[in-house]
Amino acid sequence: MKHITFYLDFISPYAYLAFEHLPEALKGLSYSVSYKPLLFAGMLKHFGQLGPAEIVPKRDWTYRHVLWLAHQQGIPLQMPASHPFNPLPLLRLALACSQEAMPGSPNRYVCESIFRHVWRGGAEAADAQRLESLMQKLAPARDLQSDEVKAQLKKNTEEAIALGAFGVPFFAVDDKHFWGLDSLPMLRAYLLGDAWFDGPDWQVVAQVGTGAQRT
Numbered sequence: 001m002k003h004i005t006f007y008l009d010f011i012s013p014y015a016y017l018a019f020e021h022l023p024e025a026l027k028g029l030s031y032s033v034s035y036k037p038l039l040f041a042g043m044l045k046h047f048g049q050l051g052p053a054e055i056v057p058k059r060d061w062t063y064r065h066v067l068w069l070a071h072q073q074g075i076p077l078q079m080p081a082s083h084p085f086n087p088l089p090l091l092r093l094a095l096a097c098s099q100e101a102m103p104g105s106p107n108r109y110v111c112e113s114i115f116r117h118v119w120r121g122g123a124e125a126a127d128a129q130r131l132e133s134l135m136q137k138l139a140p141a142r143d144l145q146s147d148e149v150k151a152q153l154k155k156n157t158e159e160a161i162a163l164g165a166f167g168v169p170f171f172a173v174d175d176k177h178f179w180g181l182d183s184l185p186m187l188r189a190y191l192l193g194d195a196w197f198d199g200p201d202w203q204v205v206a207q208v209g210t211g212a213q214r215t
Contacts, residue, residue: 096140
């Protein structure tokens with residue numbers, strides 16, 4: 001059985017779609033998953049990038065695209081009233097709900113509840129009353145504002161960056177890493193033992209030279 005580590009941020013509609021679609025995408029395979037919330041904005045800062053919602057034309061396209069993908073895949077999705085929003089309370093809530101044995105990995109029910117809080121219904125994801133109701137539902141074992149929870153979020157983010165992650169959703173299995181909703185077929189092929197992954201193409205990309213750089 002292969003183990004997949006799924007790095008996510010609840011702010012990402014692509015991470016939501018990947019989360020919802022994962023059981024179907026990997027149907028019939030033997031695998032286990034751990035879910036690791038991280039701060040996508042921390043990745044953007046690390047690499048000096050803007051997020052998709054910070055580029056106006058890309059923002060509009062991203063929202064249209066995810067609504068289409070949700071329609072195509074039969075996954076309920078409504079845009080929250082405001083996006084982007086501050087995801088820190090949701091990320092910390094997820095980690096505060098994780099078990100002592102796996103402090104950085106909340107279970108699927110917790111992640112599902114938070115993703116659906118954001119991406120179903122069209123309400124404000126960061127609304128204080130809605131957050132309070134979500135907290136009562138999930139009953140976190142730890143204080144969201146504790147140093148322990150904050151440090152775990154930072155650790156998860158730095159761990160993913162060290163693996164080469166630059167966005168979410170990001171999947172790690174064995175020594176292979178897969179990024180994006182559209183990498184799920186590729187992940188499935190790897191889990192099925194596709195011989196391509198033992199060939200030269202996986203590594204050859206690192207040898208491609210840079211022909212020009214912007215100044």
